[in-house]
Amino acid sequence: TTVTLGTPLDELLVESAHSSEYTKFILHYNFPPFSTGEVKMMRGVGRREVGHGNLAMRSLKKMMPGSEYPYTIRVVSDILESNGSSSMATVCAGSLALMDAGVPLKKHVSGVAMGLIKKDEQFAVLTDILGDEDHLGDMDFKVTGTRDGICGVQMDIKVDGLSMDIMRAALAQARNGRLHILDAMHNCVTNAREDVKPHAPRMVKITIDKEFIGAVIGPGGKVIQEIQRETGTTVNIEEVGNVGEVSIFSKEKAGLDKALAWVKGLVMAPEVGEVYEGTVKSIKEFGAFVEFLPKKEGLLHISEISWKRLETMNGVFKAGDKVKVKLLEVDPKT
Structure with missing residues (x-):
């Protein structure tokens, strides 16, 4: 699982039948044929990748920093082998990777897949099911969350319905399983890094008066393009209410400092x-x-x-x- 940090210019436009919005958190779940020992063509994204990726994304998104966090974040989960719930592995690995990358995740998120064997009124709830237990069993119930609560659920069943006793047992066992996994994750990465890694883009954000936005951009974008060209940075300006928010991104601190001084000089009387x-x-x-x-x-x-x-x-x-x-x-x- 890999985390990549980008600028606000890397935001993704997500469109649906009733709305469209930009998102700064992107998760891609890749499930190649070789992960299950199959030899097939590498085709486009299928229903499995979309569904599992959405579940993992929704689970992690609950703990992501707010809109004030300047980076656009992309998590890529490449499944190399699968004999269990790879989507729950994506949630756990994604949580660890985000904290290791310096993203201030509020809490660790873990996930576990629950199974079911049912005959008449008798049943057995299985924890962390394998591929055969998923294939031959009667339920695939995925639960994600933190120590304090649930972030996401998804259920597939092969029976007509589930009793309250089964649901209580499944949720109780899922909680125990999640907490066990969280203990192991906490021993590996306790908290998010205080800062992003050295090879991540450096960022600084300042607020300027609305009247100076034009001065920073320049006629036809001439000034802002010159700043980016001369300093090797990426400069993004957004009008928020009566002020302008200027975000400057650079791979090197020297370029960042130079661009920051340049912008401050343009807006300083x-x-x-x-x-x-x-x-x-x-x-x-x-x-x-x-x-x-x-x-x-x-x-x-x-x-x-x-x-x-x-x-x-x-x-x-x-x-x-x-x-x-x-x-x-x-x-x-x-």
Whole structure:
């Protein structure tokens, strides 16, 4: 089972007959023929993959972080061998993989498949059934959940119905089985990692005033494309109410910091009296032009450079030099 973290641009559009929505949690369940010792063509997704994948996804989704979590999460479960409930194995492995990946899962989720052998009024409930017990038995009852409750159920039966005694016994045995599995899972991974793994995309989210969204995007997306190209990051902007949420993703911290400083500079208003670290852009006879915020330049006059009188700018600065400057005034015309 593999967990992949992506950006909000990787969200999946899920459409049904009555609605369509984007989801940030995706689970793919793959059941190749060789997992049951068969030699067949690898075809498209079948009913089994869809049904088992949906059960596992619904079970884990209950414990996933809320919409404020910035990553899009994809869980892929590749079944390599099957002589039991591979969908319940997907739930358990998915829970462990998510925590190991640094996704703040609220609690571990485990699952177990219950079976039934029934003759007249006599019955026996089986825990964690194998393939033959599923094939020859009268019930396949899958139960998933945490220590505190059930997250999902699915039942297939080959009899006309089940009595309350059978249901009570099945649910009680399923709870004992789930708790036993949860103990083993807890011994392996106690809590989610405090941070995502080093090879996962790094992310930072900031909130800006709605009026600055256009400045960050630029005409025809020119500015945001330049930021992404120059820093090697992915920048996503969403308008939420009266503010804009800017999410920046990068594989490297240096690129992330550069893009963050760039965006902050675009939305930051220069403050008189504030000290900035700028870059010398050009040298003139009367001083130097310094970029103290992204795309914001000011004149460092020759008379403000030193306590001593300077007759010329020769040898004082060169383009690209870093210099600390203090903003004395803002020209209202520019």
